Amino acid sequence: MSLNTNTWNRLRYTLYLPIYDLIADRIFRKYRKRSVELLKAKPDDSILLLGAGTGLDLPYLQGYINLTAIDITPGMITKLQQRAEKLKIPVDARVMNGQQLEFEDNSFDAIVAHLILAVIPDPLTCIKEVERVLKPGGTVIVFDKFLPDGQRPTIVRRLFNQIANTLFSDINRSIGAIVSDTNLTIELNEPAALNGTFRLVRLRK
């Protein structure tokens, strides 16, 4: 039985809120910047930030005028709105479940999925929602930690994952398996933080 549920995520990310930026800002800055470069979006493209957290990606999205951000944790969205105001970046920010997006089919040109596919309880449902709301030809940029495709986690890793998955994020997911039930194609998969444990992956619909 997994404790990784939406209710638990909402609770723990509310508790992590005061220290979240200390942990997730400095070490990932370089990759957030690179991710936006790889997205190759136009300034007026409609871009969805999925599981957007406190909005640590916003400093790299200055000049983009059609941003939407969703997260299941209300406190995260409040902090994101404050950051957006400070940076004078227009963002339509909403509390929403990434496994049940309240958007029409084909709504977005691009989707940014940073540190969410390894956290969300059901990444397969989430990626199908991503595929649904993305326009044909649209791009998804994923930044997260993944096992190499086809690699089976060791028993120690599976045991440790009981804790990791509950408190931080799942360490045994692979991007190939997550997208395998969609028509999204993996266009690029480059090593990022922690010697390539974290990856930057670009998907195309």
Ligand SMILES: C[S@@+](CC[C@H](N)C(=O)[O-])C[C@H]1O[C@@H](n2cnc3c(N)ncnc32)[C@H](O)[C@@H]1O
């Ligand atoms: C590790 S944080 C990443 C935040 C941000 N993307 C970043 O890069 O800093 C994971 C985020 O996913 C959110 N989350 C967890 N489950 C979710 C769900 N079902 N739908 C939307 N957001 C979710 C959490 O509230 C949290 O803000």
